[in-house]
Structures are given as C-alpha cells and as structure tokens.
Amino acid sequence: MKTKEQLAAEQSAYWKGPGGTMWLGAYERIQRGITGFSEVALGAANARPGERVLDVGCGTGGTTAELANAVGPNGRVLGVDISEPLVGAARAQGLANAAFEVGDATTYPFEAQAFDLIFSRFGVMFFADPVAAFRNIRRAMKPAGRLVFICWRTPQENPWAAVPMRAAMPFLPPMERPGPEDPGQYSFGDRARVERILGQAGFTGLSIEPVDQMLNQGADIPTVMERIGDFGPLARAFKDVAPEQVAKAKEAIAEALEPHATADGVKLAGACWLVRATLP
C-alpha cells in the first residue's frame, strides 16, 4: 500500500506534468461537457457582490472568472491550484479582482477566517489526505461562511466515462485499481466517505444532493472519436499500448457509443454530488 506522502507526490507530479498539459489541451471540450454541472454548482454557491471567495483546485480559472464576475469590483477571489501550467493559464485571463497562487490546498497558508465562500468544481477529489486538506480549508472560512463543491459519484453511475472505458478494456493491459481511500476522480463517489471526511475536518450543516445530467460528448461519433483518450484514464492507458491495440480499442469504443448517438449529439449520463457545508 502506498503512503499518503507517495500518493501526494504522485498527484502533484501528475497535475504539474502530463495531467495539467492534457487538461489544458482538452479544456474547451471538457468545459462544454460539464457546463450543466458547473451551472448547478455556481448557482448553489450564489457568490454575492463584495464577497471574498476561494476557488480550490481552480485549474485554468474558468469558475474563478465566473465567481469574480459575481462578486464584482468590491469582492475578491483567490484561485489556488497545485499545477503551475494551469495557474499560468488562469493568470493569463487578466482578471482585475482575482488572484491565483500555486499551492497544495492541504498545506497552503491561507489567511485565517478570510473567505465568505469556499468553492470547488471537481478540484477536491485529488487530496492524498482529504481530512488534513479540509481542515486547512476550514480554517480559511469565516465563521458564517459556506463551503460548496461538486464532485463525481461512482464510475458505475457515470456511463459517459464508464462506457468507453469498458469497451476499451479488452485491448489494454490490466489497470491499477485505486483503493477506497486513494485520491482520484471518483474518490468522493461514496457519500458516507464524503460525510466522514467533512465531519472529521470540522464542518457541519452538511447537505449532499445528487445531480444527474446528460453529458453531450460531441455532435456525432466521428467527432467524439477525434478526441477520445485525450484526457483522463484512457489517455493514461493509451500511452503505454501499441498503436494497433489503441486502434482496436477505439473501434470498440465507437461501437459502444452507437446506442447513445442522437440527433442532438452523443449523450451519456453523468452523476455528481453537490456538497454544501457550514461551520458549527
């Protein structure tokens, strides 16, 4: 079993390196796919003029920009992310009322009791020690502040990712399965685990609501196939496999997507938790 330090080092190397590069390259397409989930999370966050907001794992700062717009000229948003290339892209937006810092949310020296709202879109599932990370985040929240984030539920509830992966698997070497406490895209899929982590970190007033939406993966199957495997677990798997095997995997994926092709695009279901918490 890997130690927390090893897991943290792996996540950091991934997001500073290939994960960051791939996220940046695929960002426009990803952003289109997750727009509906994003709107739900930002709506629940309800950032108000003049507020101070922290965007955890802000990536390229897409949500930071929306939060900055909502808090207006008298508010301020701080985006923190572990990945230099992603923070570079976030800073390049040139937002007047937002700043971006590179740092691990687990140890970043946030100003104490500074933020009215702490927000994250898919940026909190990669902590090697989530209780320590959320304790650090909690200390940054004002006593009357609110935590709002959105994260994926289990792979089984997310066919947009599971259908292509299942189709490709016969052509790929066996993949390392993350343990139930390991960081990763689906590490917050288990509602009881999310409750336990936030409870141990000192949050209260928990609300964990399911959000179910269809993800439009592209206009048609050829369009989806142009970009398949450019980010995430499939990208990681494809990089170590002979080109003929990748071609076979892609054929199988295209076939598996056929039942999901509609006149409005290739649509598969996605499932998230919308999580809200306050302080005692």
Ligand SMILES: C[S@@+](CC[C@H](N)C(=O)[O-])C[C@H]1O[C@@H](n2cnc3c(N)ncnc32)[C@H](O)[C@@H]1O
């Ligand atoms: C799936 S991306 C989401 C990015 C962004 N929130 C968005 O929705 O566009 C996950 C982000 O979490 C960041 N991240 C991972 N571990 C982190 C940590 N320990 N501290 C801060 N950011 C982290 C990654 O660098 C990456 O930008």
